[in-house]
Amino acid sequence: MSSLPHGYEMVIGLEVHTELATVTKLFCGCPNQFGDEPNTNVCPVCLGLPGSMPVLNAKAIELAMRLGRALGCEVRPSVFARKNYFYPDMPKDYQVSQYDKPINVDGHLDLPDGTRIGIERAHVEEDTGKSTHMGGGGRIHDAGYSLVDYNRSGVPLVEIVSMPDLRTSEQAKAYAAELRAVLVATGVSDAKMEEGSMRVDANVSVRQPDAPFGTRCEIKNLNSIRSLGRAIEYEARRQVDLIESGERVQQQTRHWNEDDGRTHKLRSKEEAEDYRYFPEPDLVPLVPHDDSIAAIDDALPRLPAARRSDLAAAADVAVADERVAIVVDRGLDDLASGAISRGADAERTLTRVVNDLAMDGASGIDPVDLASLISMEAAGDLSSSQAKQVLAEMAESHRSPAAIAEALGFEAVDTSELESLVDRLIEANPDEWQRFCDGDGKMQGFFVGQVMRETKGQADGKVVNGLLQQRRG
Numbered sequence: 226m227s228s229l230p231h232g233y234e235m236v237i238g239l240e241v242h243t244e245l246a247t248v249t250k251l252f253c254g255c256p257n258q259f260g261d262e263p264n265t266n267v268c269p270v271c272l273g274l275p276g277s278m279p280v281l282n283a284k285a286i287e288l289a290m291r292l293g294r295a296l297g298c299e300v301r302p303s304v305f306a307r308k309n310y311f312y313p314d315m316p317k318d319y320q321v322s323q324y325d326k327p328i329n330v331d332g333h334l335d336l337p338d339g340t341r342i343g344i345e346r347a348h349v350e351e352d353t354g355k356s357t358h359m360g361g362g363g364r365i366h367d368a369g370y371s372l373v374d375y376n377r378s379g380v381p382l383v384e385i386v387s388m389p390d391l392r393t394s395e396q397a398k399a400y401a402a403e404l405r406a407v408l409v410a411t412g413v414s415d416a417k418m419e420e421g422s423m424r425v426d427a428n429v430s431v432r433q434p435d436a437p438f439g440t441r442c443e444i445k446n447l448n449s450i451r452s453l454g455r456a457i458e459y460e461a462r463r464q465v466d467l468i469e470s471g472e473r474v475q476q477q478t479r480h481w482n483e484d485d486g487r488t489h490k491l492r493s494k495e496e497a498e499d500y501r502y503f504p505e506p507d508l509v510p511l512v513p514h515d516d517s518i519a520a521i522d523d524a525l526p527r528l529p530a531a532r533r534s535d536l537a538a539a540a541d542v543a544v545a546d547e548r549v550a551i552v553v554d555r556g557l558d559d560l561a562s563g564a565i566s567r568g569a570d571a572e573r574t575l576t577r578v579v580n581d582l583a584m585d586g587a588s589g590i591d592p593v594d595l596a597s598l599i600s601m602e603a604a605g606d607l608s609s610s611q612a613k614q615v616l617a618e619m620a621e622s623h624r625s626p627a628a629i630a631e632a633l634g635f636e637a638v639d640t641s642e643l644e645s646l647v648d649r650l651i652e653a654n655p656d657e658w659q660r661f662c663d664g665d666g667k668m669q670g671f672f673v674g675q676v677m678r679e680t681k682g683q684a685d686g687k688v689v690n691g692l693l694q695q696r697r698g
């Protein structure tokens with residue numbers, strides 16, 4: 226569903242930069258390490274000193290190919306090129322990238338809701354250094370001075386360029402989240418947006434459905450999934466407003482300002498730089514062997530999309546079920562399907578795992594133990610709040626749920642005991658009971674509260690409610 230007025234729809238294509246999880250940089254032996262003392266991981270190569278020569282990092286190429294195959298790309302012979310422009314954090318005055326012959330082309334990424342988004346290319350390039358503008362709110366214009374850290378200079382990147390197949394900001398967010406999950410699952414990148422190891426540029430245009438694509442603007446360097454969604458929504462509305470007031474959208478590069486919630490013009494198409502690309506003379510073309518592509522295919526882990534369909538099948542729920550996506554995202558799918566295959570009720574298992582394990586993790590919980598916990602709860606031996614406590618304890622210690630329940634003094638309150646307790650409470654509180662029978666919703670809480678106090682919280686709230694309803698008739 227479009228969130229835009231006047232029947233407009235969005236057209237979005239994303240360009241994602243991700244730093245590869247190598248030990249060293251792309252063309253030198255300096256550590257590829259985030260957060261070190263500035264300008265300590267540098268050498269003549271990544272400082273662009275005259276006469277230094279690049280030596281290609283084989284691991285970076287392996288990771289790039291692995292990502293390409295995970296995205297269903299064709300891995301092709303590729304050529305490095307110099308992209309010439311000046312920036313203080315880029316000491317060579319050019320960036321080594323891939324231009325007309327990228328390593329990966331023609332792939333796709335399937336979103337959790339089943340939509341397939343085309344991937345145009347995923348090419349290798351080097352990262353720049355990092356400038357920090359001091360004073361004046363961090364923008365270069367009114368800064369007193371700027372600092373440059375070259376630790377990031379020469380860190381290997383892959384840039385993943387999608388086709389303009391996305392139609393809503395929700396889809397764009399889902400694409401970024403799914404891509405992130407693939408990067409993490411394949412070990413290609415830690416994809417931490419907050420540390421800048423995954424950065425997103427969003428190309429946005431608007432049109433009437435079925436009309437040709439409109440003129441796009443590119444929003445640079447979005448560093449959270451939330452900003453990505455907000456920036457796209459703002460930008461698309463800005464474009465609709467322009468068109469509706471009789472103006473034209475101009476092709477621009479824009480910057481998202483988190484504080485005012487708007488995009489701002491950085492430069493227009495006319496000011497776009499001519500990068501004067503030419504093949505990098507210090508590096509030879511890359512020609513991947515069929516054998517090495519086959520080896521990469523063999524070693525690919527199961528990807529999130531496949532894991533979601535496995536879990537959905539095991540639990541007999543729809544793949545689009547939100548719980549399935551969360552369980553896989555947190556890496557708890559083996560635990561959940563393990564418990565289900567050992568007889569635990571699938572619905573209860575998914576809900577328990579999502580509600581109680583997704584946040585804090587479940588290291589060390591055995592599927593067999595999870596299955597018996599779920600079964601104890603299903604049989605009424607544990608109330609829902611007791612099950613939560615036992616589960617929390619299971620994540621800490623490695624004892625069985627039965628042993629933990631016993632140690633915590635959770636012995637199921639026998640239903641016949643509960644029945645007589647409920648009857649006694651009704652007799653002792655005739656006014657409250659009358660109000661309950663007259664439909665005063667607060668009185669349900671009153672009776673359940675009384676039962677909980679008498680049983681020291683051991684009764685199952687659902688069972689107590691059932692007994693109250695029964696007695697009201």
Ligand code: ADP
Nearest residue numbers: 236237238239387388389428429430438439441
């Ligand atoms: P460039 O040559 O400037 O890099 P591309 O054609 O390669 O431009 O596209 C860059 C990105 O912009 C891609 O992610 C693509 O999907 C997206 N894109 C292209 N045209 C549009 C459009 N009209 N609206 C939104 N996104 C677009």
Ligand code: ZN
Nearest residue numbers: 253255268271
């Ligand atoms: Zn170096």
Ligand code: MG
Nearest residue numbers: 240345346386
């Ligand atoms: Mg392009």
